[in-house]
Amino acid sequence: MFDNISVIFPRILEGVPNTVIATVGGIALTIVLAFASALGLLASSPVARGISRVYVEGFRGTSEVVQLFWIYYALPILVGIDLIPLAAGILVLGLNHGAYGAEIVRGAIQSVPRAQYEGAIALNLTPAQRMWRVILPQAVVEMLPSFNNLFIQLLKSTALLYFVDVSEIFKQGDSLRASFNDDQGLIYLIELVFYLLLAIMITMTMRWLERMASRRVGRTPPSRESALAKVSGGAV
Amino acid sequence: MDVWDWDKAFAAIPPILEGLLVTLQITVLGSLVAYVLGLILAIVRRSRIPVVDQILWALIELIRSTPLLIQIFVLFYVIQPAMGLQLSPFATGVIALGLHYACYTSEVYRAGIDAIPPGQWEAATALSLPRSRVWTGVILPQAIPRVVPALGNYTISMFKEVPLLLAIGVAEIVARAEEQGTSDYRYVEVYTMAGLAFLLLSFPAAILVRRLERRVAQK
Amino acid sequence: MSHRSESETVATAKNVTDNVMIKFDGVGKSFGDNEVLKQLDFTVAPGEFVTLIGPSGSGKTTILRLLMTLEKVTTGTIEVAGNYLSHMEKGGKLVPADDAHMRETRKRIGMVFQQFNLFPNMNVLRNITEAPIRTLGKPREEAEARGRELLEMVGLSEKVDARPTQLSGGQQQRVAIARALAMEPDVLLLDEVTSALDPELVTGVLHLLKDIAKTTDITFLCVTHEMQFARNVSDRVMMFDSGQVIEDAAPEKLFTSPDHERTKEFLHAVLNRE
Numbered sequence: 001m002f003d004n005i006s007v008i009f010p011r012i013l014e015g016v017p018n019t020v021i022a023t024v025g026g027i028a029l030t031i032v033l034a035f036a037s038a039l040g041l042l043a044s045s046p047v048a049r050g051i052s053r054v055y056v057e058g059f060r061g062t063s064e065v066v067q068l069f070w071i072y073y074a075l076p077i078l079v080g081i082d083l084i085p086l087a088a089g090i091l092v093l094g095l096n097h098g099a100y101g102a103e104i105v106r107g108a109i110q111s112v113p114r115a116q117y118e119g120a121i122a123l124n125l126t127p128a129q130r131m132w133r134v135i136l137p138q139a140v141v142e143m144l145p146s147f148n149n150l151f152i153q154l155l156k157s158t159a160l161l162y163f164v165d166v167s168e169i170f171k172q173g174d175s176l177r178a179s180f181n182d183d184q185g186l187i188y189l190i191e192l193v194f195y196l197l198l199a200i201m202i203t204m205t206m207r208w209l210e211r212m213a214s215r216r217v218g219r220t221p222p223s224r225e226s227a228l229a230k231v232s233g234g235a236v
Numbered sequence: 237m238d239v240w241d242w243d244k245a246f247a248a249i250p251p252i253l254e255g256l257l258v259t260l261q262i263t264v265l266g267s268l269v270a271y272v273l274g275l276i277l278a279i280v281r282r283s284r285i286p287v288v289d290q291i292l293w294a295l296i297e298l299i300r301s302t303p304l305l306i307q308i309f310v311l312f313y314v315i316q317p318a319m320g321l322q323l324s325p326f327a328t329g330v331i332a333l334g335l336h337y338a339c340y341t342s343e344v345y346r347a348g349i350d351a352i353p354p355g356q357w358e359a360a361t362a363l364s365l366p367r368s369r370v371w372t373g374v375i376l377p378q379a380i381p382r383v384v385p386a387l388g389n390y391t392i393s394m395f396k397e398v399p400l401l402l403a404i405g406v407a408e409i410v411a412r413a414e415e416q417g418t419s420d421y422r423y424v425e426v427y428t429m430a431g432l433a434f435l436l437l438s439f440p441a442a443i444l445v446r447r448l449e450r451r452v453a454q455k
Numbered sequence: 456m457s458h459r460s461e462s463e464t465v466a467t468a469k470n471v472t473d474n475v476m477i478k479f480d481g482v483g484k485s486f487g488d489n490e491v492l493k494q495l496d497f498t499v500a501p502g503e504f505v506t507l508i509g510p511s512g513s514g515k516t517t518i519l520r521l522l523m524t525l526e527k528v529t530t531g532t533i534e535v536a537g538n539y540l541s542h543m544e545k546g547g548k549l550v551p552a553d554d555a556h557m558r559e560t561r562k563r564i565g566m567v568f569q570q571f572n573l574f575p576n577m578n579v580l581r582n583i584t585e586a587p588i589r590t591l592g593k594p595r596e597e598a599e600a601r602g603r604e605l606l607e608m609v610g611l612s613e614k615v616d617a618r619p620t621q622l623s624g625g626q627q628q629r630v631a632i633a634r635a636l637a638m639e640p641d642v643l644l645l646d647e648v649t650s651a652l653d654p655e656l657v658t659g660v661l662h663l664l665k666d667i668a669k670t671t672d673i674t675f676l677c678v679t680h681e682m683q684f685a686r687n688v689s690d691r692v693m694m695f696d697s698g699q700v701i702e703d704a705a706p707e708k709l710f711t712s713p714d715h716e717r718t719k720e721f722l723h724a725v726l727n728r729e
Binding site for chain 3: 353355363364366377
């Protein structure tokens with residue numbers, strides 16, 4: 001079984017850059033959209049709340065595959081812009097996981113004790129200062145573990161880009177299927193190892209961020225199970 | 237040539253409805269597998285049998301940490317041939333989704349069981365109730381109602397992941413929409429209708445689950 | 456109260472060697488580094504009402520929990536009615552008891568808990584009949600008839616269909632007592648059974664327990680802070696501190712002229728609270 005590894009391994013390795021780009025791009029977009037729509041959900045303007053709610057429910061209520069197909073095939077027809085598959089992929093990853101992220105951010109902001117708001121008002125901070133300097137730092141500590149799970153979900157979702165022919169890990173492995181039919185066990189094994197490694201890297205980064213964020217607000221981060229345990233993202 | 241053709245949109249409805257039926261069947265069957273297998277896993281893991289527990293932990297972590305697509309392909313192209321089986325894509329999908337989500341539901345059951353006050357276990361011991369009766373008469377009747385909303389959420393998630401089975405040829409919603417769309421290169425209508433199909437089912441379901449969550453939290 | 460036939464009572468007595476119902480022999484119990492019980496040796500005769508008093512952490516509740524097999528001994532052995540509880544004989548040697556052995560031996564031991572621990576998913580009658588049916592294998596009609604008798608005895612006949620959540624603390628505890636009695640135990644363990652009750656409900660439960668103690672031949676082991684009750688109902692009081700028996704005497708002696716300094720201190724602190 002391991003004889004063909006010299007051909008199989010490099011081919012799958014070629015897919016790693018695209019997986020990483022999609023993951024990083026997707027995470028960046030997710031963060032932006034999560035915060036924007038969370039603040040929208042908490043805004044006083046009913047219009048802002050409405051738009052945010054439609055976005056969140058819309059993307060959480062439909063399948064990511066449908067969203068991918070729609071953005072790659074239908075959107076170009078509607079707005080006349082052609083997207084390269086990777087771009088469409090990053091867009092979908094960000095939009096989809098941003099919607100789930102919105103609830104994480106909203107929940108974390110609302111979990112900051114009322115007393116903090118009142119203290120900030122008493123100190124005469126503007127609403128923006130209040131949010132930026134008092135509320136968010138505390139909320140961020142709360143949301144990091146959930147974002148860890150979400151980002152690992154996102155990493156797993158990059159495999160969907162196979163459907164629009166992006167040469168990421170899964171597609172690369174699949175391209176070998178025809179020629180190496182008997183080695184499929186090996187192909188998937190290598191893929192699994194790559195995904196696990198990437199997931200561990202995400203978790204380690206998030207735990208480092210947790211320590212930094214906790215220190216900023218003067219807390220010790222809660223004790224955690226092993227990094228591998230955290231790698232098991234939750235179905236969101 | 238305009239962007240939206242209502243005729244095309246309506247023409248897409250019948251095949252998408254057929255795909256929806258397939259999707260729902262897979263969701264129901266897959267959920268059954270996930271609910272039952274998850275409970276078995278939770279009870280077995282609680283018994284902490286030495287080697288078995290480690291192996292189960294590793295398998296569960298592996299399934300939760302890796303893409304469902306890979307698991308589907310492994311089940312279809314590696315495990316079945318190795319076992320001398322070749323189940324239909326439909327059946328493979330049900331098993332793959334069921335196994336995948338069982339790893340999540342077992343965690344839900346575990347949390348529900350752990351939430352039962354130790355005093356209940358102690359009273360059952362004091363009365364020397366047989367082990368099976370402790371589970372069926374005391375623990376599970378208290379644990380399961382509390383975890384129903386979480387289980388419901390996973391069913392909704394499963395419903396939205398059925399399209400992955402498109403890759404092994406299951407005629408679910410997206411497959412039917414794609415079929416329809418590629419015939420005349422009109423994609424806006426078909427994929428919008430496909431999206432609507434998901435939304436019209438998952439949104440009310442999510443509301444229902446949220447209401448259940450509130451009711452459980454009140455008790 | 457306990458419907459024992461003549462022959463059954465005689466049979467039970469025969470099982471009891473040297474008039475001993477409970478025997479602790481060199482029992483020690485540690486939780487990790489924490490040694491809660493040290494070299495405990497004592498016996499309890501059939502039908503005796505023994506109260507355990509002492510400060511928190513002295514090990515009194517642990518003794519009850521060991522008897523109910525909720526914990527396992529670290530050293531020493533426990534015998535109940537002449538049979539080993541904590542251990543079993545296997546190939547002529549004494550080994551720690553397995554689940555099956557413990558299940559058999561503890562059928563004659565019952566316990567009433569501080570937090571009642573009624574099963575919320577069953578109504579009152581089912582709470583009482585569940586174990587007689589499932590553990591003792593009694594037919595449903597017989598168990599239910601007995602259950603209703605017991606409910607009447609504890610004064611809650613009208614609550615037969617109620618759910619535990621609909622009852623007051625005192626009522627729940629009385630159902631818990633009925634549930635324990637339905638198993639026809641030789642030994643009944645009472646773990647601070649009135650500590651979680653509103654003060655006005657305590658008396659009712661204590662009266663009930665006193666009645667049961669006087670009218671049955673059940674052996675009682677009771678942990679309580681209710682000193683008046685201990686004095687009225689007990690045959691014997693054991694004072695505990697740091698996992699050892701400091702003093703073991705009849706209530707009249709222990710409460711009025713205890714031998715030990717520690718006992719004097721404890722009683723002084725507790726009784727002068729009122």
